[in-house]
Amino acid sequence: MTPDRADMGILAGLRIVELSAFVAAPLGGATLAGLGADVIRVDPPGGGIDIDRWPLHRGRSLYWAGLNQGKRSVTIDMRSEAGQRQVAGLITAPGEGGGIVLTNLPVRGWNSYEALARLRRDLIMVVITGDRAGGTAVDYTVNAAVGFPWLTGPEGYEGPVNHVLPAWDGMTGYLAALAILAADRHRRLHGEGQLVELSLSDVALAVAGHLGLIGEAILDPEPRGRFGNDVYGTFGRDFATRDGRRLMTLALTARQWSSLGAATGLTAEFAAVESRVGADFRKEADRWIHRKALCEILESWAAEHDLAEIREMFEKSGVLWGAYQTPKQLVAEDPRASIANPMFAEVDHMGIGAFLTAGSPLRFGAAQPVPPRPAPVLGEHTDEVLREFGL
Amino acid sequence: MTPDRADMGILAGLRIVELSAFVAAPLGGATLAGLGADVIRVDPPGGGIDIDRWPLHRGRSLYWAGLNQGKRSVTIDMRSEAGQRQVAGLITAPGEGGGIVLTNLPVRGWNSYEALARLRRDLIMVVITGDRAGGTAVDYTVNAAVGFPWLTGPEGYEGPVNHVLPAWDGMTGYLAALAILAADRHRRLHGEGQLVELSLSDVALAVAGHLGLIGEAILDPEPRGRFGNDVYGTFGRDFATRDGRRLMTLALTARQWSSLGAATGLTAEFAAVESRVGADFRKEADRWIHRKALCEILESWAAEHDLAEIREMFEKSGVLWGAYQTPKQLVAEDPRASIANPMFAEVDHMGIGAFLTAGSPLRFGAAQPVPPRPAPVLGEHTDEVLREFGL
Numbered sequence: 001m002t003p004d005r006a007d008m009g010i011l012a013g014l015r016i017v018e019l020s021a022f023v024a025a026p027l028g029g030a031t032l033a034g035l036g037a038d039v040i041r042v043d044p045p046g047g048g049i050d051i052d053r054w055p056l057h058r059g060r061s062l063y064w065a066g067l068n069q070g071k072r073s074v075t076i077d078m079r080s081e082a083g084q085r086q087v088a089g090l091i092t093a094p095g096e097g098g099g100i101v102l103t104n105l106p107v108r109g110w111n112s113y114e115a116l117a118r119l120r121r122d123l124i125m126v127v128i129t130g131d132r133a134g135g136t137a138v139d140y141t142v143n144a145a146v147g148f149p150w151l152t153g154p155e156g157y158e159g160p161v162n163h164v165l166p167a168w169d170g171m172t173g174y175l176a177a178l179a180i181l182a183a184d185r186h187r188r189l190h191g192e193g194q195l196v197e198l199s200l201s202d203v204a205l206a207v208a209g210h211l212g213l214i215g216e217a218i219l220d221p222e223p224r225g226r227f228g229n230d231v232y233g234t235f236g237r238d239f240a241t242r243d244g245r246r247l248m249t250l251a252l253t254a255r256q257w258s259s260l261g262a263a264t265g266l267t268a269e270f271a272a273v274e275s276r277v278g279a280d281f282r283k284e285a286d287r288w289i290h291r292k293a294l295c296e297i298l299e300s301w302a303a304e305h306d307l308a309e310i311r312e313m314f315e316k317s318g319v320l321w322g323a324y325q326t327p328k329q330l331v332a333e334d335p336r337a338s339i340a341n342p343m344f345a346e347v348d349h350m351g352i353g354a355f356l357t358a359g360s361p362l363r364f365g366a367a368q369p370v371p372p373r374p375a376p377v378l379g380e381h382t383d384e385v386l387r388e389f390g391l
Numbered sequence: 392m393t394p395d396r397a398d399m400g401i402l403a404g405l406r407i408v409e410l411s412a413f414v415a416a417p418l419g420g421a422t423l424a425g426l427g428a429d430v431i432r433v434d435p436p437g438g439g440i441d442i443d444r445w446p447l448h449r450g451r452s453l454y455w456a457g458l459n460q461g462k463r464s465v466t467i468d469m470r471s472e473a474g475q476r477q478v479a480g481l482i483t484a485p486g487e488g489g490g491i492v493l494t495n496l497p498v499r500g501w502n503s504y505e506a507l508a509r510l511r512r513d514l515i516m517v518v519i520t521g522d523r524a525g526g527t528a529v530d531y532t533v534n535a536a537v538g539f540p541w542l543t544g545p546e547g548y549e550g551p552v553n554h555v556l557p558a559w560d561g562m563t564g565y566l567a568a569l570a571i572l573a574a575d576r577h578r579r580l581h582g583e584g585q586l587v588e589l590s591l592s593d594v595a596l597a598v599a600g601h602l603g604l605i606g607e608a609i610l611d612p613e614p615r616g617r618f619g620n621d622v623y624g625t626f627g628r629d630f631a632t633r634d635g636r637r638l639m640t641l642a643l644t645a646r647q648w649s650s651l652g653a654a655t656g657l658t659a660e661f662a663a664v665e666s667r668v669g670a671d672f673r674k675e676a677d678r679w680i681h682r683k684a685l686c687e688i689l690e691s692w693a694a695e696h697d698l699a700e701i702r703e704m705f706e707k708s709g710v711l712w713g714a715y716q717t718p719k720q721l722v723a724e725d726p727r728a729s730i731a732n733p734m735f736a737e738v739d740h741m742g743i744g745a746f747l748t749a750g751s752p753l754r755f756g757a758a759q760p761v762p763p764r765p766a767p768v769l770g771e772h773t774d775e776v777l778r779e780f781g782l
Contacts, residue, residue, distance in 0.1 A: 010573045013580075022643075027601055031566075035573060049644050052675065054624025055607040055615065062603030062610070063624075069601070113756075132732060140622055141713025144629070144639040145725060149620075150717045151555045153544050160629055160637055160715045162620040164542045167558030170598055174565035175422075179753050181572035182401045182426060186757055188579065189404075194757035201727055202734050202752035207561055208718075209749040210418055210460070212453030214728065216446040217718035218746045219453070224446065229540075229553040231531055233445025233454075238535070238551055246551055248535040252413075253440050284443065322532030324551045326541045327599075327608035334536060336592055337605065341523060343593050355609045358600040361593035362570050365504075366577055366585035 009036015010367035013097040016180065017042060017090055018071065019111070021050040023139070023166050024128050024200065025104035026067035027173030032180065033070035034360035036370050038097075040385060041068055042087055045075045047378050060352050065375045069357070073376035074385045084110040086391045092120035093389045099193065100180055104128040113195040122193035124183040126176050132199040139166040139200065146204045147213065155228040172203045235287035237295055238324065239302035241310060247302070249314070249321035254282040256320045260298075263317035269297050331356065342369075349374040400427015401758035404488040407571065408433060408481055409462065410502070412441040414530070414557050415519050415591065416495035417458035418564030423571065424461035425751035427761050429488075431776060432459055433478055436466045438769050448743050456740050456766045460748070464767035465776045475501040477782045483511035484780045490584065491571055495519040504586040513584035515574040517567050523590040530557040533595045538604065546619040563594045626678035628686055629715065630693035632701060638693070640705070640712040645673040647711045651689075654708035660688050722747065733760075740765040 014037040018029040026041070033039040043051070053063040074090070077083040088110060091101045099120045101111075107127055109115065117123045130137030140162060143149060153161030179196045187193055208214050216223045229238045229248075235257065236250030251257035261267035270281060273293045279286040287294065302310065307323055314321045330337045337356065339345060347357035359372040385391075405428035409420040417432070424430040434442070444454040465481070468474040479501060482492045490511045492502075498518055500506065508514045521528030531553055534540060544552030570587045578584055599605050607614045620629045620639075626648065627641030642648035652658035661672060664684045670677040678685065693701065698714055705712045721728045728747065730736060738748035750763040776782075 010577055023602070027598075030601060031569070054676070054679070055603045055611065057606065057610045062606040066601040066603045066606065132727065132734070136709070136711050137713060138641060138643070138711065140627060140641060141639050141711065144637075144713045144715040145721060145727070147716055147718035147721050148554075148556050149629075149715055153552055154548060154550075157545060159545075159631075160620065161544055161552065162622075162629070162639070163539075163554050163556065163558070164623070165539050165554065165558055165598075166602070167554070167556055167561065170558065170562045171565055174562055174569060175753060178422070178565060178569040178572060179755075181569060181576060182753075183755065183757075185572060185576065185579075186401055186755070188576075190757070192757050194755055196756065197754045198752050202732070202749075205728055205732075206734065206749040206752045207418075207556075208721075209747075210421060210457040211414070211557070212446045212457045213718050214722060214749070215448065215453040215457065215740075215743070215746050217722045219448045219744065220446065223718055229551065231553075232555070236531060238540075238553070240550075246535075248532050248551075248553070250529060250531060252529070285445070288445070318527070320527050320529065320532065322528060322535045324535040324540055325538055327538035327604050327614055330536060330538050330599075331605060331608045336523065336536070337596055341593070341596075343523070343597065349606075352606070353610065355606050356600075358593075358597040358605070361589050361597045362566060362573075363588045364570075364574065364577070364585055365587065366574075366581070366583050 008368050009370040010364040011035040011037040014038065014100065014184065015095060015098040016040070016100045016102050017087070019101065019103040019105050021048045021105065023067060023169035024172040025102055025176060027170060028102055028176035029071060030067055030069050031174060031177045031360070034370055035362065036367070039071040040074055040090065040381070041071045042074045042076055042090070043378060045077055045379070051378065057352050062352065065349050065352060068375035070370065070373040071376060072381035072385060073378055074382045075379035076382070086386065087111070088116055088119055089391045090385065090389055092116055092123060100124045100184070102126045102176060102180060117193065120193070122187055122191060124180065124187060124193045124196070126179050126183070126196045128172060128176055129197065129199045131201045137201055139169045142168050142200045142204045145201065146208050147217070151224065151226055153226060153228070155226055157226070168200050168204045171207060172198065172200050175203060230291060233288050234284050235291060235294065237291070239299055241302050241307045242304055243306040245307040246324040247307065247310060247321055248324060249319060251287060251320065252284065257281055257287060259318045263313045263319045264298065264301050266297055266301060270294060273297070345372045347372050347374050350377050399759050400761040401755040402426040402428040405429065405491065405575065406431070406486065406489040407491045407493055408478070410492065410494040410496050412439045412496065414458060414560035415563040416493055416567060417441075418561060419493055419567035420462060421458055421460050422565060422568045422751070425761055426753065427758070430462040431465055431481065431772070432462045433465045433467055433481070434769060436468055436770070442769065451743050453743065456743060459766035461761065461764040462767060463772035463776060464769055465773045466770035467773070477777065478502070479507060479510055480782045481776065481780055482507055483514060491515045491575070493517045493567060493571065508584065511584070513578055513582060515571065515578060515584045515587070517570050517574070517587045519563060519567055520588065520590045522592050528592055530560045530591065533559050533591045536592065537595045537599050538608070542615065542617055544617060544619070546617055548617070559591050559595045562598060563589065563591050566594060621682060624679050625675050626682055626685065628682070630690055632693050632698045633695055634697040636698040637715040638698065638701060638712055639715060640710060642678060642711065643675065648672055648678060650709045654704045654710045655689065655692050657688055657692060661685060664688070736763045738763050738765050741768050
């Protein structure tokens with residue numbers, strides 16, 4: 001282990017072996033690595049099934065580079081018994097922060113919880129599956145099942161609209177990382193390890209429940225449909241500016257509503273609607289019910305102003321808003337996506353080049369931030385790790 | 392504390408005071424409560440700004456009911472000094488699992504980290520903001536900034552397409568819960584508390600980085616645009632069935648691709664395209680590049696079969712797929728969203744009624760699952776908590 005890795009980050013001392021592919025498990029590992037844990041991803045020689053996932057640059061995967069930041073990479077042929085013994089030895093190596101494995105790949109035989117727990121009694125294993133029953137499912141199939149594609153997209157559009165952000169993978173990855181810390185706490189308190197399981201589909205269903213969608217689907221004879229970019233139950237939508245940009249603005253609270261009126265000079269026009277329809281726009285529900293009338297007024301107003309003007313007016317008045325940006329505009333124009341944001345640094349990714357790279361979004365007052373790090377080159381740490389653990 | 396709360400769940404013994412509204416912080420708290428932590432949400436009398444958020448049923452918020460499951464609810468007037476003293480006393484009450492506060496509301500003066508840490512030296516405080524600099528931002532404004540609305544939605548559509556799922560809130564909530572466990576670990580090891588900060592915008596930017604979008608936006612002169620429901624860089628899209636349903640199917644791996652051919656009987660037709668265009672469809676990139684030709688074939692095939700037939704064929708052959716369901720179809724047809732899934736139970740929510748309610752999607756082998764619980768009634772535990780902590 002390189003000395004700069006020790007004593008850095010809030011999770012220094014934890015060691016996780018990751019057998020993974022795609023998003024959820026690698027993101028869970030990258031999250032822990034970004035907080036100072038020693039995360040060792042083990043792949044077959046040549047790489048796992050996600051080694052070449054798009055987007056690519058110079059033939060290398062930016063996706064893999066992003067999802068494996070800060071880890072060590074070991075390649076071992078796990079089809080051979082000798083390779084299986086090495087990986088089992090790595091997972092179950094001694095040390096109070098070790099004995100932790102995170103995976104979304106099939107576990108059976110040599111890498112089952114039972115087999116590995118025979119080598120280390122207090123093993124912690126976190127297994128992510130697609131479906132709870134172990135069936136294959138991915139973010140996009142789970143999202144289709146939960147119903148969001150029928151609620152997303154332009155009003156009047158006929159088909160389902162998939163999200164592009166693999167949101168369920170993201171949440172599942174973070175929950176898997178949380179599960180490791182919960183199991184580590186339990187092991188410190190009670191000395192025992194455990195198998196922890198979670199599935200993408202259960203995460204999506206639980207979140208749909210937390211947001212009220214499952215209750216609504218059961219209790220409401222006609223649950224909500226598709227409302228375009230309107231944020232359900234409140235005031236919030238996109239508007240086009242004179243210079244062809246778009247902005248999102250919301251008024252979730254009475255105060256934000258009054259700021260929006262003040263910033264745009266539309267308070268009187270809004271009040272005229274209010275008395276015409278007999279509503280009270282301090283109430284969120286009334287802003288939602290009468291949103292069409294309100295949006296028409298704001299639509300005309302936005303079309304008469306450039307984004308830069310609006311930015312100045314809105315920021316002065318505490319309006320809740322944001323400009324839409326393409327990814328190119330984000331990195332070109334937004335200081336939050338630049339080295340002015342201490343979360344970011346220019347990092348050289350071997351074979352890809354240097355580019356703006358994020359560290360952990362979590363800032364711990366009592367620990368050093370771990371500087372943003374690139375992903376390893378595949379197999380970069382094989383010799384180092386095998387030597388370190390005497391395998 | 393009711394006796395059934397003790398000794399249940401992997402996080403039994405942790406106590407978190409939550410000062411919150413909307414999604415991220417309440418979801419973080421609900422996640423910890425779902426694992427057995429004692430989470431006490433403190434609101435002003437009458438409720439916080441999210442008490443009436445839609446969807447509603449019988450005039451009560453299903454959203455609030457979902458996001459506050461399993462917590463205790465205390466109402467205290469925090470505008471009065473006496474109220475501030477009570478809440479500060481609750482947050483900093485002794486006990487090794489206590490002294491933890493989670494918030495997304497403004498912290499200054501009496502509830503600042505400095506003020507509270509004077510009352511309990513090892514205080515852990517996790518603060519979620521909109522922007523890193525403390526500015527107001529919500530899921531929908533952050534999403535607009537990061538670029539996903541320009542990548543989401545029907546190909547050829549002109550405007551931005553918002554997600555309906557507040558995905559950044561979800562990820563931020565889970566990360567905040569993870570932060571509490573990381574800080575608790577640090578406190579056990581080193582005896583010190585700390586302030587932990589995170590912002591919605593940093594979470595979104597970090598995830599965009601992990602997924603390769605930021606690197607792509609910087610390095611690629613023409614980064615990706617909008618591809619409708621096609622999953623970027625692979626084979627995956629929605630298809631309409633004969634009976635008017637939709638399904639999502641993907642082939643991320645060579646094996647899934649061969650299963651799809653076998654299940655549909657289209658192997659030869661796919662091979663004909665393969666030799667005509669000179670591609671190798673075992674390769675993900677080739678399936679992506681030639682997806683239009685492949686999708687046309689599958690489109691015709693799907694249009695000749697009902698969903699039930701396809702389900703039978705696909706499940707037999709290990710195809711990676713899922714049916715699109717509206718939320719109503721989800722709760723009516725999908726056994727994963729029923730009490731056949733042990734994550735769920737029929738739970739009576741006071742004033743709303745009984746409906747299918749999820750517990751934690753995490754299953755810990757070494758701890759009891761906490762049964763799904765309703766949210767408290769606002770203020771339900773005020774007297775109980777004030778008495779318990781001698782406030």
